[in-house]
Amino acid sequence: xxxxxxxxxxxxxxxxxxxxxxxxxxxxxxxxxxxxxxxxxxxxxxxxxxxxxxxxxxxxxxxxxxxxxxxxxxxxxxxxxxxxxxxxxxxxxxxxxxxxxxxxxxxxxxxxxxxxxxxxxxxxxxxxxxxx
Amino acid sequence: xxxxxxxxxxxxxxxxxxxxxxxxxxxxxxxxxxxxxxxxxxxxxxxxxxxxxxxxxxxxxxxxxxxxxxxxxxxxxxxxxxxxxxxxxxxxxxxxxxxxxxxxxxxxxxxxxxxxxxxxxxxxxxxxxxxxxxxxxxxxxxxxxxxxxxxxxxxxxxxxxxxxxxxxxxxxxxxxxxxxxxxxxxxxxxxxxxxxxxxxxxxxxxxxxxxxxxxxxxxxxxxxxxxxxxxxxxxxxxxxxxxxxxxxxxxxxxxxxxxxxxxxxxxxxxxxxxxxxxxxxxxxxxxxxxxxxxxxxxxxxxxxxxxxxxxxxxxxxxxxxxxxxxxxxxxxxxxxxxxxxxxxxxxxxxxxxxxxxxxxxxxxxxxxxxxxxxxxxxxxxxxxxxxxxxxxxxxxxxxxxxxxxxxxxxxxxxxxxxxxxxxxxxxxxxxxxxxxxxxxxxxxxxxxxxxxxxxxxxxxxxxxxxxxxxxxxxxxxxxxxxxxxxxxxxxxxxxxxxxxxxxxxxxxxxxxxxxxxxxxxxxxxxxxxxxxxxxxxxxxxxxxxxxxxxxxxxxxxxxxxxxxxxxxxxxxxxxxxxxxxxxxxxxxxxxx
Numbered sequence: 001x002x003x004x005x006x007x008x009x010x011x012x013x014x015x016x017x018x019x020x021x022x023x024x025x026x027x028x029x030x031x032x033x034x035x036x037x038x039x040x041x042x043x044x045x046x047x048x049x050x051x052x053x054x055x056x057x058x059x060x061x062x063x064x065x066x067x068x069x070x071x072x073x074x075x076x077x078x079x080x081x082x083x084x085x086x087x088x089x090x091x092x093x094x095x096x097x098x099x100x101x102x103x104x105x106x107x108x109x110x111x112x113x114x115x116x117x118x119x120x121x122x123x124x125x126x127x128x129x130x131x132x
Numbered sequence: 133x134x135x136x137x138x139x140x141x142x143x144x145x146x147x148x149x150x151x152x153x154x155x156x157x158x159x160x161x162x163x164x165x166x167x168x169x170x171x172x173x174x175x176x177x178x179x180x181x182x183x184x185x186x187x188x189x190x191x192x193x194x195x196x197x198x199x200x201x202x203x204x205x206x207x208x209x210x211x212x213x214x215x216x217x218x219x220x221x222x223x224x225x226x227x228x229x230x231x232x233x234x235x236x237x238x239x240x241x242x243x244x245x246x247x248x249x250x251x252x253x254x255x256x257x258x259x260x261x262x263x264x265x266x267x268x269x270x271x272x273x274x275x276x277x278x279x280x281x282x283x284x285x286x287x288x289x290x291x292x293x294x295x296x297x298x299x300x301x302x303x304x305x306x307x308x309x310x311x312x313x314x315x316x317x318x319x320x321x322x323x324x325x326x327x328x329x330x331x332x333x334x335x336x337x338x339x340x341x342x343x344x345x346x347x348x349x350x351x352x353x354x355x356x357x358x359x360x361x362x363x364x365x366x367x368x369x370x371x372x373x374x375x376x377x378x379x380x381x382x383x384x385x386x387x388x389x390x391x392x393x394x395x396x397x398x399x400x401x402x403x404x405x406x407x408x409x410x411x412x413x414x415x416x417x418x419x420x421x422x423x424x425x426x427x428x429x430x431x432x433x434x435x436x437x438x439x440x441x442x443x444x445x446x447x448x449x450x451x452x453x454x455x456x457x458x459x460x461x462x463x464x465x466x467x468x469x470x471x472x473x474x475x476x477x478x479x480x481x482x483x484x485x486x487x488x489x490x491x492x493x494x495x496x497x498x499x500x501x502x503x504x505x506x507x508x509x510x511x512x513x514x515x516x517x518x519x520x521x522x523x524x525x526x527x528x529x530x531x532x533x534x535x536x537x538x539x540x541x542x543x544x545x546x547x548x549x550x551x552x553x554x555x556x557x558x559x560x561x562x563x564x565x566x567x568x569x570x571x572x573x574x575x576x577x578x579x580x581x582x583x584x585x586x587x588x589x590x591x592x593x594x595x596x597x598x599x600x601x602x603x604x605x606x607x608x609x610x611x612x613x614x615x616x617x618x619x620x621x622x623x624x625x626x627x628x629x630x631x632x633x634x635x636x637x638x639x640x641x642x643x644x645x646x647x648x649x650x651x652x653x654x655x656x657x658x659x660x661x662x663x664x665x666x667x668x669x670x671x672x673x674x675x676x677x678x679x680x681x682x683x684x685x686x687x688x689x690x691x692x693x694x695x696x697x698x699x700x701x702x703x704x705x706x707x708x709x710x711x712x713x714x715x716x717x718x719x720x721x722x723x724x
Contacts (some may be wrong), residue, residue: 066233066244067298073241073323078373079380085229095618095700096709126450 150193152276230318230357234332234346236369239362239580242332243346248322249296249314251275251304254289257293257311261285264309271303272296293325295319320346322414328372329414329702330427331365331406331526331577344427345577348525354464364579366402371395374691375405379665382684383409386644387671392556393684394664395692398564398649399657400575400581403524404696406557430522433553434666437629438492439563439647439677445489446566446599447512448500451590456598458485460496468541473498475626489602490610492626494548501547506538509546515572515590516562518554523561523574530555549629550637559647560664566599567623567649569593569656604652608705608712615648615682617690618710619700623652624663624685626677631669643668646681650689653703661696663688 004012016023085091099107176186234243251272258264261284268275275293283290294317296304301314320335333344345365356363374392383391391409396402408428412420426432448454462483466473475493488496498664501509513519513535521531532554535542545551554562558576565572570591576582591599603623605610611626627645630637645666651658665681665688674680693700700708707713 063247067246069241070244070246070321070323073244074325076324077325078327078369078376082373082377092687095690098700100699 156547184424189455212350224546228482229357229360230354231320231335231341231346232353232359232361232363234353235362235364236367236372237364237402238368238370239364241368242324242328242365242367242369243320245318247298247316248294248319249298249301250291250317250658251293251296251301252289252291252313252315253280253283253284254311254313255284256352258284259310264312265308267309268304268312269536271307272300277333289313313384324369325413325415326411328367328369328406329411330408330425330429331367331403332414333415333526334414338706343528344526347527348577365577366397366404366579366581367406367577368404368695371692372405372407374695375688376407376409376411378684378688378691379407379409382667382680384664386667386675386680388667388680389669389671390423390426390428390432390541391668392432392664393688394556394560394662395430395662395688396560396564396662398568398660398662399573400577401561401564401575401579401585403557403575403577404661405692427526427528428556428666428668430555430557432668433530433532433555434643434668435550435553435629435632436559436645436666437549437627437643437677439559439625439627439645440552441489441492441497441615442549442566442599442625442647443512443516443518443562444497444501444547445485445602446591446595447504447509448485450512450570450595451504451508453503454485454500456485458501460485460488461482462493462495466495466498466544468498468502468544471541471544473544486602486605488620489625490606490612494544494549497547498544501543502540504543506543509543510535510538512590513546513552515588516565517558517572517574518552518562522555522558524557525577529557532558549627556664556666560662561648563649563664564662565590566596567603567652567656567660567662568596570596593656600649600652600656604703604705607648607652610648610650611676612679612682614678615646615686615689616706616710617650617686618706619694619699619702619708620689620693621651621653621701621703622648622686622689623650624682625650626682627674640672641669642675644670644675644677644680646677646685648682648685648689650693651698651701659696659698661689661692661698663692 011022012020016024136332218308229245231245233241233245235241255261265280268280269277270430272293279292283292289311296314304312305314309524318339319337320339322329322332322334324332331344333341333346333348335341335346335350339354341347341353346353349363353363374643375395379391379393382388387515388409391407393405393407393409394403395405397404404428406429408426410424411664412424417425445454448458460483461477462478463480471496475495478493479487479491479493483491483493483496485496488500510519517523519532519535522529532552535546535552542551561575564575570589570593571587572590573587574582574585576585600623603612603621603625604621606626607616607622612622612624615622615624625647627643627647629643630639631641631643632638633641643666645664648663649660650663654660663685667677667680667685669678702708702713705713
């Protein structure tokens with residue numbers, strides 16, 4: 001036999017009711033491993049079922065989004081929009097009635113800081129002038 | 133027991149004895165094997181090498197088990213850690229489609245796939261056939277009666293109708309009929325209906341592109357679909373909508389046979405809008421007449437007339453044969469052989485180059501072309517892409533009829549746009565080259581332009597700048613007045629041509645066009661857009677390009693400027709609001 005170091009030998013000779021403790025510990029470890037693998041596997045199966053359910057959901061939603069998007073596009077056909085807006089009297093805005101944000105202060109000056117009563121009368125007049 | 137055995141042997145004979153013998157022989161063999169194994173240690177010890185024997189056995193068994201478990205461990209670890217993400221199957225994508233959605237440059241939908249349903253009926257499971265028939269007819273009026281009768285009177289489950297929309301499916305499903313089932317099928321739909329129909333084209337029920345962009349980008353659309361992405365075109369749907377609406381209005385106003393409008397970015401060659409009138413509903417293509425399904429922008433050839441003078445004048449300036457001060461004698465008709473070339477608006481005087489362009493003088497451009505000669509003209513026309521099919525991706529892009537002769541008479545005709553037929557897209561590409569600094573950029577429907585596009589120089593940047601100035605002058609003071617849009621600095625050239633009918637140019641059948649560019653001022657490499665409108669066979673007078681096409685160009689430019697980010701500004705001719713700035717330096721005055 002190979003000469004074993006004393007501590008190892010003692011470990012192997014440590015017995016409870018004639019059964020080696022090392023073996024009991026080993027079996028316990030194996031059981032724990034088996035059980036944890038089982039738990040993990042079951043959890044994974046549950047997860048993957050959930051994932052496939054969500055994926056199915058996503059697919060259905062995507063399908064619905066596509067359908068609604070197509071419907072929106074159908075309703076927004078340029079020819080249709082133009083016909084509808086002409087019908088209610090809308091048309092391209094005259095160039096003289098267009099303004100960028102840069103000229104907004106000229107058209108409608110921001111309210112003056114001083115809380116004077118007469119101040120609100122001024123902006124409408126200015127607006128009218130600028131638009132004309 | 134032994135008595136019975138003896139009896140059996142005595143009466144039955146050999147077979148059973150043989151069977152029992154075999155069993156007992158096996159038993160003996162197994163027993164000896166076990167005995168041997170159990171006592172092998174003793175025998176080994178007896179052979180005086182006890183330790184060696186046991187150790188070798190234990191070692192061998194352990195080695196075998198270690199090997200097997202190591203393999204299992206490696207396999208398990210590999211499966212657990214190194215499997216590709218995303219689960220089963222390579223290249224799997226939750227949103228994968230056979231064909232990607234087509235979108236415009238801003239992501240607006242042009243074409244998509246919608247799950248439709250096939251309607252199947254199993255008559256063996258239908259309880260009350262006449263009632264079912266009546267209910268189905270009511271829920272789904274377009275169901276073919278013959279087919280329904282045939283299926284309901286049959287014996288097997290058969291398809292009745294394909295392409296049920298989800299709402300039709302719901303209607304039928306809510307009847308709660310037995311034996312009615314649906315099977316999903318992917319179908320391409322074009323929710324825009326009549327808009328952009330020619331350029332989008334279509335794909336067949338098998339998912340193969342057969343026309344337009346669907347055919348031109350077939351492979352890329354499939355690749356994008358597999359990756360679950362959209363495939364963008366260069367089109368801007370807002371611009372496309374304006375162009376279509378204005379074109380339709382103008383076409384109906386002038387009672388034309390056909391009409392074409394194109395908006396393109398001159399710097400990148402991107403087509404922002406492409407409209408061909410008359411149009412049809414993409415989802416009912418079979419009902420459309422042939423003249424509606426033709427994409428006139430890329431497939432129809434026209435002799436364009438005076439819009440070609442831009443090319444002649446540009447070539448003249450570029451070769452150095454003419455500049456703004458060169459004079460042309462248009463006081464009398466130009467005689468080439470037996471042919472007399474006259475002006476539509478005869479001025480009967482000596483004209484400057486500017487006046488030749490503004491008055492659209494056939495005599496002036498003919499003189500210029502004849503002076504330059506056939507080789508020079510052909511070279512310029514070739515480099516402008518006027519002699520070959522336009523290199524746009526659309527496979528409908530048609531090659532122009534070959535120009536066979538390049539003699540003086542032909543040159544004179546070519547100089548004002550007769551004797552050469554081109555497609556509108558060829559014209560737009562060539563016209564873009566005059567207004568972007570002289571580079572010919574191939575027109576494209578790909579968003580962002582072609583990857584590593586090849587451009588070539590046609591005219592010098594200086595010539596391009598001069599042409600832009602001339603075009604702008606033509607709109608402020610010449611034949612293109614109606615194309616002006618307030619503050620957008622529109623430049624352009626009108627064109628009017630009579631069509632060849634039975635070998636003769638018939639003045640009653642005309643083509644009017646206008647090629648515009650805006651803004652015409654600023655450096656040659658600034659952002660700039662061409663707007664081209666062509667009216668084929670206007671039915672009412674006046675029929676010249678300045679009246680039938682130029683107003684549409686002006687309205688289009690006016691409405692799309694905001695989408696394109698072109699600001700309204702004043703230039704030396706008019707204010708930002710479109711009022712004319714009087715010209716004091718003009719000695720001739722504005723009396724014309």
